[in-house]
Amino acid sequence: MDVTAQSVWTNCLSFIKDNIQPQAYKTWFEPIVAVKLSDNALNIQVPSKFFYEWLEEHYVKILKVALTKELGETAKLVYVIKMENTYGNKQPFTEKIPSSNRGAMKSQDVDVPLNNKNPELKNPFIIPGIRNVKIESQLNPNYSFENFLEGDSNRLARNAGLAVANKPGGTSFNPLLIFGGVGLGKTHLAHAIGVDIKDKYPEKTVLYISAEKFTQQYIDSVKKNNRNDFIHFYQIIDVLIIDDVQFLSGKSGTQDVFFHIFNHLHQNGKQVILTSDKAPVDMQDIEQRLLSRFKWGLSAELQSPDFETRVSILKNKLYRDGVEMPDDIIEYVAKHIKTNVRELEGAIISLIAQSSFNKKEITVNLAKEIVEKFVKNTKREVSIDYIQKVVSDYFQMDVSTLQSKTRKRHIVQARQLAMFFAKKYTKASLASIGSQIGKRDHATVLHACKTVDNLSSTDKQFRKYVEDLSKKLSL
CATH class of the missing domain: 1.10.1750.10 (DnaA protein, C-terminal DNA-binding domain)
Incomplete structure (x- = not known):
């Protein structure tokens, strides 16, 4: 590497470091490598086109000031993008920084629209709502802590979730892994944490995604040869929520890329929240290095709710829907549907629907009919x-x-x-x-x-x- 290029870039970095947030510096400037200096043009290598676009969108002014301080008004900055699987081919991008035109862009040998002052962020994958760096959280606001009722079965997980929401990335619960059977509220709690964080810290980037969709996006990024873009996108997230992480089982490529994303987020104090249908110790075909990281924080189990909690859940559901129901009917439903919250709420919705559509009064007998259907359709669990x-x-x-x-x-x-x-x-x-x-x-x-x-x-x-x-x- 050219020593002069390195010394110029080191001085630029020193100036930039003093003028931006430490986290931003670590994410966006530490990975850059000075390549060469010729004809007053400093060549810097960036990991991906996405990385380059982010620098242009957010840090073009400070780059201009830093480079002008070092090389004068005729300074140029050339981006060299490190391409994957291209046998060493490089695509250069040039930025000319004259003081008169405020950092206008010129392109060299590439078909990229660099003259747009606010280029649309090139996404490594498709998620509705991600445009111009605005990342939609994909959270469901209906899933909140207010309607996630506390009981013995979920107290640890709920309180850990509240602690994470109050101080994302700042507790020992990182990652927070919420595990339990079907319909016990894992997804609800994960969304509730995200929703609460967005309320308290609107500037934080929160993203909820299923492990299945994450895997599909990774596969697409490999097909389109923009794996680096995929990684860098996820590395800018402040709070990453991945639902049903057991879906990564047996998918070695996705596990490998998630391992690197996880490490980056964790080392930089970002919060990771995971849900799974089983504890880490019971996950099969997940690499040991990932499992060990899942255990770094807290693994909190959601269990089947006890009778009192089931009654509270039903009463809360009815209150939110503006429906009144006699206590003996609520207790009958709660007593006979024990497996999960989803079935519990499903039974009460069916009861209300039957009553209103068929103009029947809600009675214990009607409740018995509905409950029998639910129990019959539920796979019996033997001890x-x-x-x-x-x-x-x-x-x-x-x-x-x-x-x-x-x-x-x-x-x-x-x-x-x-x-x-x-x-x-x-x-x-x-x-x-x-x-x-x-x-x-x-x-x-x-x-x-x-x-x-x-x-x-x-x-x-x-x-x-x-x-x-x-x-x-x-x-």
Whole structure:
């Protein structure tokens, strides 16, 4: 590298550093490399076209002042964009900085409209609402802390969410991973945190996105050869909320790019919020380096709400909808629908709809009809104890034998089958299954599930065991 170019750029950086926010300096100026100085033109290398456009949009004036101080009024700044997968080809962009025309742009050998004073930000992907650097958060304002009622089942997660909303990136809850079963409010809580942050810190860039959409955007960026743009876009986010992060399972390319984005955000004090249907310890096909980072902050579980919380949720829902309902009917619904909040609210909406459309009075009998439909359509969850008893009876042994430390083949297989069906038919974590079936660890349960899968496809007799037990447990 030309020493003169480096010294000029170092002096420019010293001036820029004193005049902008430390975070902005770290994000937008530290990655720049001085390449050469010739004919009073300083060549600097930037990581991507997106990066270049951001500098032009936000820092052209300070760059002009800094370079003019070093090289005088005839100074030029040439951007060299480091292209991916182009075998070393470079695309130069030139900015001429005469004092008379306030940094007008001229382009060299490229088909890019550089004469637009406010060029539209080139997005690395499509999200409705992202234009001219305004990034829509994609948050749903209906999901708030006010309508996320606190109970024993969610107290830790909710309070951690409030702490993060008050001081994003400034608590030990970074990342905040909210996990739990279907319909327990993970997405609601994630949105609520984002909505609260936007209210308290309107200048912060908050973005909510599903892991599925994030993956699709990454795939598109690879196809279009703008992976760097994709990364740099996500690195400017202050609060990144990724829903259903378990969707990254098995997607090594997306995991790798998320790893680098996560590291950048975390190191720069930005907040990361994740939701998942399982705890980090139970996530399969997620790289260990990512899992270890998920554990840096707080993993907070949302559990099924208790009876009192379910009643409060229903009363709050009815109050918000302006509907009155007798307490005995509310309590009947709360008593019989226990699995998740989504079904609970769905049942009460169906009850109101049936009453208004069919002009029926809301009675306990009507509530019973609605609840029966919901319960019938909900997959029955059997307990781990019940599974152990069914498997033990099938193999004509005691539950204590199934849980014992013996390595006899038929007992080991029975134990593995019990673990396999516990994972299949319950929402319990692998660690919880192992603990209840002979005090094993989660790795043993994972191994058992893989063994059952393998034997089912290679051993005819073993496949019959699986089919017989499936019928018994799904009745």
